[in-house]
Amino acid sequence: MTDTLDDDDMLAAEYAIGLLTGEAFEAARARMASDPAFAARVVSWERQLAPLADLPPLAPPAGARAALLHRLFPEPARTPFWRRLGLWQALAGGAVAVAVALAVVDLGPIAPPQPGPLYAAEIASDIGDFRVVALVDKARDEVFLTRTAGAAPAGRILQVWAHGPDEPAQSVGLWPDGESVALALPPEIAAVRGTLTLGISEEPPGGSPTGRPSGRVFGTVDIPGVTGTQD
Known part of the structure; x- marks a missing residue:
């Protein structure tokens, strides 16, 4: 440190x-x-x-x-x-x-923000029982999420979704347990420019059986002005 x-x-x-x-x-x-x-x-x-x-x-x-x-x-x-x-x-x-x-324990120096666009946003339910802070790192094309309130119901898991303007939601990955998770953005999501929409739903173990959110969608957030590292 x-x-x-x-x-x-x-x-x-x-x-x-x-x-x-x-x-x-x-x-x-x-x-x-x-x-x-x-x-x-x-x-x-x-x-x-x-x-x-x-x-x-x-x-x-x-x-x-x-x-x-x-x-x-x-x-x-x-x-x-x-x-x-x-x-x-x-x-x-x-x-x-x-x-x-x-x-x-020597953890090394605190890592500075990676070069490239970073976008922070909060996903929250309408009634305030679920909140997640999301950080999209376009230098690595990944999203890091941390729950600050709420959780999936017993026997269910969280699933993260994303899409670009006028596109259907696509799974970014499963969030089975823990307060934080880092997920790599699928190529189609990493290629989004403009407004990137993130959302989180609760699903059965193994994820949605339909390829689209099938359980409660806790919330979504639009992140405008998204670019890539080469833009």
């Missing part, structure tokens, strides 16, 4: 770890939908933290807290966001393992 974090990295880390609440959470979520660079920072944190999320609870070794704070915030005049938001107290159980691992 880098030795110091700028304000945007700190905010992105707080959002990815789940520390933000109330107005701070709403402001960060709104910024993800309107600021692709900030959304990319959140995605970068989530990708780095994801492999550590399933670590079993453990007691941090003596001095781990001080070592972590010193490594991330070497300037004594700066108040660490861990202390400002009570992170050490907030990280319990498996989350403590994440903090300890961050102190002793």
Whole structure:
């Protein structure tokens, strides 16, 4: 990890770890939908933290807290966001393992946004029981999705769909479990220019039997102005 974090990295880390609440959470979520660079920072944190999320609870070794704070915030005049938001107290159980691992495992520098167009949007149901933040990375022709509310009903899975203007919905891929998923865009979807529409439905295990959404469609979102890396 880098030795110091700028304000945007700190905010992105707080959002990815789940520390933000109330107005701070709403402001960060709104910024993800309107600021692709900030959304990319959140995605970068989530990708780095994801492999550590399933670590079993453990007691941090003596001095781990001080070592972590010193490594991330070497300037004594700066108040660490861990202390400002009570992170050490907030990280319990498996989350403590994440903090300890961050102190002793070298994950490398935070990956900067890849060159090329990035598009962030939110897919939300009309009644507010399901929300997903989507980041479309045209440099890699993939979409990274994170659920912030709701889930598929028991015994069902999520399926991601997309299409261009006046085109039928096409499956991007299945989202069987987990809060986040990265899916490669099919060639026909990667070739869309102009408005790209993303949607999510709940389907039986194995996906829709019809090749089109067959269960509840939680919501869709239109992303205008989509281009490619060579445009």
